[in-house]
Amino acid sequence: MIELKGLTKVYGSKKKVTTALSGLSLTVDKGEIFGVIGHSGAGKSTLIRCINLLERPTEGEVWVGGVELTKLGKRELQQKRSKIGMIFQHFNLLSSATVYNNIAFPLTLNGTPKAVIKERVNELLALVGLEEHSDKFPAQLSGGQKQRVGIARALASDPDVLLCDEATSALDPQTTDSILNLLLDINKKFKLTILLITHEMHVIQSICDRVAVIHEGGIVEEGPVSEVFLKPKHFVTKEFINRDSVGDDGVKLAASVPRPEWAKLVKITFLGAKTYESVLSQVVRETGVNFAILQGTISTIKDVPYGKLTVSFEGEDSAVDKTLKLLQERDLDVEVIG
Template sequence: MILLQNLYKDYQVNGKLVPALRGIDLSIEKGEIFGVIGHSGAGKSTLIRCINLLERPTSGSVVVDGVDLTALEDRKLQEQRRQIGMIFQHFNLLSSATVAENVAFPLKLAKRPKAEIERKVSELLSLVGLEGHRNKYPAQLSGGQKQRVGIARALANDPKVLLCDEATSALDPQITNSILALLRDINRKLGITIVLITHEMHVIRSICDGVGVIDGGRIVESGKVVDVFLKPQHPTTREFVEQVADSVELRETVAHEKSSGDRIIVRITFLGEQTYRPILFQTMMETGTSFNILQGTISRMKDTPYGQLVVELDGDAQQVNSTIEALRLRGLDVEVI
């Protein structure tokens, strides 16, 4: 659906060339919710604005639904942009227009018939849960309601792609969760491909199928959220994973246990339905190995349940190795830490 190939973007700042993107290669599937996570200044906002060519890349190509946007003249590009909706961190609503008028704005620009505009506005306000607010002005709305208006407006032209530029970072946690749930619902109902950028791993874990980690203008790690979250490879990725994991406490616990003697400590990862099965207990009973749970969590990544336990194993080397092998044979990922 979206293919970025060898994408570079440079800016001229005080006569000097400043690179923002450095050879980005990224592929996003149709109907996927894909997140790009990175620190401030990493290049994520530039990247998402290059997808609809609000920022024109210095070199490389941007292909959306089989069309190379970088090869289009202005008129053709404008037509293709209608297939790409965008919502913003600070909403960007027209303050002097009502909710209904804000949603209708892109439809009026496209010169749609009045009856069609009215029908579409009502349909979209129902979709985002704002049926009773159509005649209000942005100043009368909460932050979450303003973002819902922004989402409805972005969907007005029935786009195939929805870009979200830090869409929840100006909202409190409870409202953030409601907006994420709305985006997830829109993805399921409409089959629309969603690309969002964020600096919060919670957002990625909640709704994304895939993720790319950007650092210094480069994608340093990418893949399915489950794989990247549970087995982060790059230091930047591990730093973001710590936002939603007790990694600091874990390091302190492991250091304390190691200082107490020669211990075998493992991280056991459960995925899917195995998360809810007594696999650990059954295996330990069979091998006769004693164990002590140092830390554990059970949660979900979008639709996938997962669990992680940090366990101290007590027994001779052969017994412990047999236990680890038995756990792996039952489909668990076991890492000696």
């Protein structure tokens, strides 16, 4: 649905040049929720604005729905943009217009008949749960309600793609979760392709199918969220995960707990149904090894549960080795770290 080929964006003149994107390539499949995560200044906002050509790339190609946007004329590009919805961090609502008129705005610009506009806006008000707020103005709404208006407006033209530019970073955690659930419902109901950029690992973990990590204008790691999240390779990815992987519902114990010199320190990762099975206790009963859990968390990646444990094993070397082998045979990821 979205394909970026060798995307480069350079700002400034010869004396002072800033390269925001450098030869970046990326593919987003139809119907998936794809996340791009990176620190401030990594190139996230430039990337998403290049997709609908609000920023025209210096080099490279932008394909959406099989059409290369960089080759289109002004009128053709406007028509194609109508099928690319966008929601923003700070909502970008018309302060002097009601909720109804904000949602209707793109349809009004396209010359859509009033009867059609009314039917479509009412559908969208119901979709985002704002039927009772139709006649209110943005100043009368909460942050979450404003973002729901922004989502409804982005969907007004029945887009094929929805771009989300840090759509939850101005919201509190509870409101963030409600907006993420709404985006997930929209994706499932309409098979809408969603590309979102964020600096919050929680957002990626909650709703995305795949993720790309952007750093200094390039993609440094990419793949299914479960793979990238549980087996990060690049130091930037590890920074995000170490900072955000343990949430309020997780358990985190000090990793520096003193342990005997003869103990072996191991990281064990559970994914899916294995998370809730007593695999560890079954194995140690079989091998006779003693263990202590030094650090642990249980959470979900989208709808898939996972668990991560740091465990200290004590016993004969052969028994500990057998324990690790049996854990691996039960499809757990096992890493000796000390």
